[in-house]
Amino acid sequence: MTAALQVSGLHHGYFNRGQYTxxxxxxSFSVPKGSFVCIVGPSGAGKTTLFNLLARFMPVQQGTILLDGSADNAQRDKLGYMLQKDLLFPWRTILDNVLLGLDIHSRRDRRHIERAHEYLRRYGLEGYAHAYPNQLSGGMRQRAALIRTLMIEPSLILLDEPFSALDYQTRLLLENELLEINRREHRTMMLVTHDIGEAISLADRVIVLSHRPAHVKAIHEIRLTISETRTPWEARKAPEYHTYFDILWQELGLQMEIAGRMSASGSETENRDQQSLQATNFQ
Known part of the structure; x- marks a missing residue:
């Protein structure tokens, strides 16, 4: 399968008061065209920094990033980027918000307006085209942000924890919509998430990053023996799901992290108990 994205030997850091971090x-990794790839890693590992480099928001210091085989910055127009916050403009209607990318490039026309209305119908926002963001729920706003991303017809969509602030039920619904877009429109997608279950239920491939300085710790091809038209909820019931979960849990070092926190908490409790005992004895 042809690579939509090829990253090789990428290094990045910064100087602060003469010290390099x-x-x-x-x-290094590749993303096949039409695939759904998730990136997981510890907090602060540099996942968002990686996405900002992929989107050409920052210059590459060392290494190569090829989008559809090209390192040309003009390829950035083929990227869609959806963030944790919907970033809808409060003074624009929902219709105008989803057409924002086209307005920036002076590409709005009747065909695009019709397509925007079709997306609004498909994602349950048909009656809100002329509403404003403050009149929508969080899940509805994220749907609008997703439509805005799709309207520019990107070949690769970067998703930086777009559903992290939503309730679980809404997250499952939007996860399903992402998966449907990936299947129906063959859009290549990359999702950063801290949710191991989300990664397993959505991805064809999961890339595990280490602690900072981050390197690729492991790459897993996700193979679930259930229907290819599965929903994310159904994927969580697959017999292989818990095996993948345990592997990723261990690779992320979460068990050690929890044990360390419990140990630290226990030490603090013990210290407080000793201080209370000393105070009681003193009295």
Missing amino acids: EILQDI
């Missing part, structure tokens, strides 16, 4: 260390 490395964030990304020799990152």
Whole structure:
């Protein structure tokens, strides 16, 4: 399968008061066209920094990033980027918000307006085209942000924890919509998430990053023996789901992190108990 994205030997860092801090260390991976790839890693590992480099928001210091085989910055127009916050403009209607990318490039026309209305119908926002963001729920706003991303017809969509602030039920609904878009429109998608279950239920491939300076710790091809038209909820019931979950849990070092926190909490409790005992004895 042809690579929509190829990253090779990527390094990134910054200087602060003469001291260099490395964030990304020799990152290499590929993303096949039409695939759904999730990136997981510890907090602060540099996942958002990686996405900002992929989107050409920051210059590449060392290494190569090829989008559809090209390193040309003009390829950035093929990227869609959806963030944790919907970033809808409060003074624009929902219709005008979803057409924003086209307005920036002076590409709005009747065909695009009709397509915007079709997306609004498909994602349950048909009656809100002329409403404003403050009149919508969080889930509805994220749907609008997703439509805005789709309207520019990107070949690769970067999703940086777009559903992290939503309730679980709404997250499942939007996860399903992402999966449907990936299947129906063959859009290549990359999702950053802290939710291991979300990664397993959505992805064809999961890339695990290490602690900073982040390197690729492991890459897993996700193979679930259930229907290819599965929903994310159904994927969580697959017999292989818990095996993948345990592997990723261990690779992320979460068990050690929890044990460390419990140990630290226990030490604090013990210290408080000793201080209370000393105070009682003193009295």
